[in-house]
Amino acid sequence: MGAGISSLSKICLVEPHGRRLMSTVKLDRSGGDQELDIDYTFVGLGIENSEVDVAGNCGNMSSAIGPYAYNAGLLPSYVYEQIGGEVTVKIRNTNTGKLIDSTFEVVGGQAAVIGDYTIDGVTGSGSTIKLDFKHPYGSKTGKVLPTGNILDTVAGYEVSCIDGANPAIFVRAKDVGVDGAILPNDFNKLSEKLGLLERIRKAAAVAMGIAPSEDLVPRTIPKIGLVSKSSKHLVLSGKSLEDKQMDLVVRFLSDTQPHRAIPLTAALTTAVAARIPGTIVEQLLAFDPVMKDAITIGHASGWLQVNPTMDKEDPSVPVSATVYRTAKRLFEGKTYWIDNNQVGSEGSSTYGSGGTHSLGLAFVLENRGQSTEHLFTDVAGNS
Structure with missing residues (x-):
């Protein structure tokens, strides 16, 4: 099946x-x-x-x-x-x-x-x-921030580890030398970069407490996402997205494969991360949001909006x-x-x-x- x-x-x-x-x-x-x-x-x-x-x-x-x-x-x-x-x-x-x-x-x-x-x-x-x-949040670890930190250095790269609807690791696309708006077919040709991101993912999973060692990290969680600022770029349909149509751009990997859209649980986790000051996601948000109270995420097939509501007493x-x-x-x-x-x-x-x-x-x-x-x-x- x-x-x-x-x-x-x-x-x-x-x-x-x-x-x-x-x-x-x-x-x-x-x-x-x-x-x-x-x-x-x-x-x-x-x-x-x-x-x-x-x-x-x-x-x-x-x-x-x-x-x-x-x-x-x-x-x-x-x-x-x-x-x-x-x-x-x-x-x-x-x-x-x-x-x-x-x-x-x-x-x-x-x-x-x-x-x-x-x-x-x-x-x-x-x-x-x-x-x-x-x-x-806390789907795997019970915490929004499993490491206790907004930013961590993992395998030499700065990341944000967030446990939302599913746990995810966010890294700046430019830090790993990948175009933030890259399409899946082109991404699949970058075997060295995919290998690097898998190493970061496994090391971060251990830091998050999801697995005791890298060889025991599940293949599908945590997911890893490359984040970049909103920009004009082509999507899989051949259409062009304007930078004002999104608040940021994300490319997620699952089981070492680039997603053709965005996993919904990953989108939820991205929106949660966007609401926490200082995370990599929040740092790269557009100054003026596309829609008030929502996070508009650009992905390889277009864009998706998520409306997160945070606790009034604890905004994180x-x-x-x-x-x-x-x-x-x-x-x-x-x-x-x-x-x-x-x-x-x-x-x-x-x-x-x-x-x-x-x-x-x-x-x-x-x-x-x-x-x-x-x-x-x-x-x-x-x-």
Whole structure:
């Protein structure tokens, strides 16, 4: 499932949220409890090997979770009492424990697809999906600034390490000798620069506490972004962006590959970094923002706006971040596999069928070598 590039080799496991879990497991480090409808688990698939990665979340994939859950009948029954209008689905991502409100239109008992909202890098238009990310920070380390510093020197380069919706490292494009507005195909030809950025990424990941050593750093997080000032440049469509159309320019890498647009979680983290005085991102912002209260980010396919809201008492802590996306079903099918282990045999997992635990969360914890015993204990305390 997927294609030959890291940004397209992805799976989301979607299931109704087990409400008993809210009283037994506290995953949202920010303390924002709320009634939840859906759990979803993001899985990244290796493109050159058989690796299955559950280290972080994918914001763009989260766009499809609410409409998919609605169409698949996974939501509470009261949601389906209305067959038209606006619906909000409350989602938990099991990889990070973070919460998302997905708001979209339904028409005739199905999530709306047709609309006039367009996104740079996405063909055509669609119905708007509003995503409100709650407390979009500390997804991996529990801190906005994992190293405790706004600026760090890593592998000889000045960087800002920010743990937002996903952890990210920001470095000035000019410091590593790369054109900040470079396009992916040209970037792929710079193997030495890509190797340098991967070394910086791994060293920074250790400094952030994400991995104990560089050889254990996950392949997809943290991501690394090259930041430069807003400038007139071409994007992948062949069109030219003017410098006044953006507040800054960012080029992100994932799994050593340049992104053709910008990962949504990386955009959220960029917006958070832009609100923290002294970070590399904040230093390179345009003096006059394109839109008040929003950060307009230039990427290889165009631009994207994120509206971050910071805590009034502590301006370095984000309370929420809002973005708008689209999604539509492309096809429906079945995937078959061969499992050589019998369910329930010694050494294998026994999930059961009637519990209120999250199977996706169990999958994430097992991949991280953590216990899942608390997920399979019923309300009376029996395993």
